[in-house]
Amino acid sequence: MTQSNLIQLAQAGDANAIAALMNSALQAIGVTARAVIREGDLHILLESEHALAESSCIEFIQRGITRLGLAWLSSAIVYSRVRGQQVPVWVQKIDLGNSELANPFVLSPEVPLDVEGAILRRLPSSAPRRVRLFDLLLLGFPLLVVFSSIQIWGRYLSSTTSGAVSSTASSELSKSQSTTSPPKTQESAKPDPYHLAINQASKAVKQGEQAKTRQDWRKAAEEWWQAIALMKKVPAAHPKYAIAQQKLAQYERNLEIVAKDRLSLAGMxxxxxxxxxxxxxxxxxxxxxxxxxxxxxxxxxxxxxxxxxxxxxxxxxxxxxxxxxxxxxxxxxxxxxxxxxxxxxxxxxxxxxxxxxxxxxxxxxxxxxxxxxxxxxxxxxxxxxxxxxxxxxxxxxxxxxxxxxxxxxxxxxxxxxxxxxxxxxxxxxxxxxxxxxxxxxxxxxxxxxxxxxxxxxxxxxxxxxxxxxxxxxxxxxxxxxxxxxxxxxxxxxxxxxxxxxxxxxxxxxxxxxxxxxxxxxxxxxxxxxxxxxxxxxxxxxxxxxxxxxxxxxxxxxxxxxxxxxxxxxxxxxxxxxxxxxxxxxxxxxxxxxx
Incomplete structure (x- = not known):
């Protein structure tokens, strides 16, 4: 098959033709290329007796791909492997979206394939270098911007649908504290789950008002869990049982808000x-x-x-x-x-x-x-x-x-x-x-x-x-x-x-x-x-x-x-x-x- 036919096939997306064009240049220095196309990406395997220089190989490949005009390719992934080994020495991804290179697959003095820079030499070392799959990029994470915690809590928790937690919880707590304490008998000494739940809800509100970090919001969620558990213990015979059921629904909504709108935004x-x-x-x-x-x-x-x-x-x-x-x-x-x-x-x-x-x-x-x-x-x-x-x-x-x-x-x-x-x-x-x-x-x-x-x-x-x-x-x-x-x-x-x-x-x-x-x-x-x-x-x-x-x-x-x-x-x-x-x-x- 003529080189002209190979070029036409390569431009049409034939991976074997792309590999053949590369091999016409590479085989003279003992390097073999294989290529496959997977879901719009070109995967290239370079095999040689010795490890190849990463940057030079990438430049060589990128020049050739650009010259072929394979605009439909989004990226190429290149693997360099020493013959007889299963693990690649390195793996590199080439983003082809904005390439401006114009040279074809050509070996030139500007594109040395070995570490020393000599174009037609293999690496002198008889042993491959230590496997280095890819230099990890510095991971970037979006900074979580936390608005004023009081405004957040007011927005989500003081609406009529959420029950105005801060005011009602504080009000109920003050009422329970201002009530004249009955004589200390064995019966009255038992903790009142309703008042305990109100007290716990007040703690949850305060925790939410102060929350700034993921750990803070987790603690707020835990406080609401405890308030819910206590309110569920209020017996049907309790004089405030009906109110307790209303507050239980409010607390569960508040917990859902914390879980979905605060903890979820804290992220991975x-x-x-x-x-x-x-x-x-x-x-x-x-x-x-x-x-x-x-x-x-x-x-x-x-x-x-x-x-x-x-x-x-x-x-x-x-x-x-x-x-x-x-x-x-x-x-x-x-x-x-x-x-x-x-x-x-x-x-x-x-x-x-x-x-x-x-x-x-x-x-x-x-x-x-x-x-x-x-x-x-x-x-x-x-x-x-x-x-x-x-x-x-x-x-x-x-x-x-x-x-x-x-x-x-x-x-x-x-x-x-x-x-x-x-x-x-x-x-x-x-x-x-x-x-x-x-x-x-x-x-x-x-x-x-x-x-x-x-x-x-x-x-x-x-x-x-x-x-x-x-x-x-x-x-x-x-x-x-x-x-x-x-x-x-x-x-x-x-x-x-x-x-x-x-x-x-x-x-x-x-x-x-x-x-x-x-x-x-x-x-x-x-x-x-x-x-x-x-x-x-x-x-x-x-x-x-x-x-x-x-x-x-x-x-x-x-x-x-x-x-x-x-x-x-x-x-x-x-x-x-x-x-x-x-x-x-x-x-x-x-x-x-x-």
Whole structure:
């Protein structure tokens, strides 16, 4: 094929052609390039005998991409790896939005690929340098501006709907204190729960008036909890029982205001950064103290962590398919982990593989694909979370991405990107029992609590498929927005939430009507999201903005946006600790406390 033809193919988005053009320059110095396109981003792997200089490689690649005129690419992620190793030496994201470079893929004295600056030399060291996945950026956090605490408390707590807490609580307290004390008998010596509750409410009001920090507001919430508990102890025979019931409702409203409007705004706080040997495509909480990070396809690993952020095990994706009933694939094969889902008890993990490597597979999968391309089928791995090893595999469609388990543990559902369908896997048979055609690029999946319906985002459209899990018929939620990608369903099953990758928004859908009731902009290219255990908040990672947004679901308001490392792509929520884990493709996992 002529270079002119290669250029035309590269400009049309052919990743193999892009790699071929790069290799025509790089192979002379012993560097090999591989390229794939994933959801509008170009991923490039550079392999060499010795470590390469990061800045020079990035400049070389950026010049070539700009000259090719690939304006539709939002970013490129470059991985440098020493041959024979699984872990990249470094990972770098290139933002292609505002590049002004104009040179093609050309090696010149201004672009040395080694640390010493000699253009046609490899690094002299025979051993690779110490692995450095990515220099962590200084994390920026929005400063929480706290208005005058007295004005805040007056705004939220002294309205007629909230019961004018300060005045009524103080009034009741003064009345109770001014009342002539009865003679001290055994009966009168017993504490009066009503007066104790009024006294406790007064403390809560004062705490709110003085609150300035997150800890202050937490204490205010605790004070209201105690006031509520005391007021609930007022017996029906008490002379002020009717008033006590009114005040109980007031106190509960006040607590709700503190929890939602003060503590929620205090926001997420960075607690831990996990790095070294990871480049996670996704991170998923098992529900039973483990977190699975599926690393980029060239790593061929799944890294497992516990709640103490310790690496429990690195699971290789190498398998012998013939050992699991697939004799047509002899020898060992590697996968490319993408997403994971867990059984309801957390004992089984199911992991999708973008493609397979080895005999019988051509390893040419790409995101720009269709069923007519006859891409190879791939495999779903079953992993025991006790033994942390692959104990079974199931063949599914081409380029499987998202995975979901039904609450009744009967099925595992897999969205197949290139075959444009949904695989239904029977967990008892460990076998695909149904394939459902959906349309271009199915991605996110959410299943209702009764295991009756599965919602599937079809990213190459504006629609979400509704699959009946009894008869496998399909209906549609149409016109929800451009490129729906990830789905979450609220715990009550009333609303469905979807990221709209093509709009930079998140949509809230009323499932009783099938209509979008509200949208909110979170950032550039919102990819994955997680929902809090109580359904009050969404956590959305914005891939091109390098941020995670916290969205309050009741009014779809962004209450916090926190900066993270480049290329945030996955997120999960631990309901036991209220922690948010964010997977950054550039080589780290950030854990936030909320």
């Amino acid at each position: 706080e960075l607690k831990k950064v996990i790095s070294g040997g990871v480049s996670p495509k996704s991170v998923v909480y098992s529900g039973d103290d483990l977190f699975f990070a599926q690393n980029m396809m060239y790593s061929h690993t799944i890294t497992v962590y516990d709640r103490e952020y310790r690496l429990v095990k690195t699971i290789s994706d190498t398998v012998k398919l013939s050992d699991f009933g697939y004799p047509q694939y002899p020898g060992s094969h590697k996968g490319a982990p993408v997403e994971a889902a867990f059984s309801q008890d957390g004992q089984i993990a199911w992991v999708s593989n973008y493609q397979m490597y080895g005999a019988g597979f051509n390893s040419s999968a790409d995101d720009d694909c269709s069923p007519s391309g006859n891409n190879d089928p791939s495999f779903l791995y079953r992993i025991s979370t006790g033994a942390l090893k692959i104990d079974h595999v199931v063949q599914v469609g081409s380029v499987p991405k998202f995975v979901a388990t039904t609450p009744n543990n009967r099925y595992v559902l897999v969205s197949n990107w290139c075959s444009w369908d949904l695989s239904v896997v029977d967990t008892q048979k460990n076998k695909e029992v149904r394939r459902i055609q959906l349309g271009p690029y199915p991605r996110g999946i959410a299943v209702d609590a009764k295991s009756e319906k599965a919602y599937v985002a079809v990213m190459g459209s504006y629609d979400i498929a509704v699959v009946n899990l009894k008869n496998f018929s399909v209906k549609w939620l149409q016109g929800v927005g451009h490129s729906p990608r990830h789905l979450n369903i609220d715990p009550n099953g009333k609303y469905l939430y979807t990221t709209l990758n093509g709009e930079g928004q998140v949509a809230k859908i009323d499932l009783s009507t099938g209509k979008v009731v509200r949208k909110v902009a979170t950032g550039n290219a919102p990819r994955s999201m997680a929902i809090s255990g109580d359904g009050q908040f969404l956590y959305v990672v914005n891939y091109n903005s390098d941020t995670v947004s916290k969205v309050r679901t009741r009014d779809m308001r962004v209450v916090q946006t926190a900066s993270v490392n480049p290329a945030p792509i996955g997120v999960t929520y631990d309901s036991k600790t209220n922690q948010v884990w964010v997977a950054c493709y550039s080589g780290s996992i950030l854990v936030f406390q909320d």
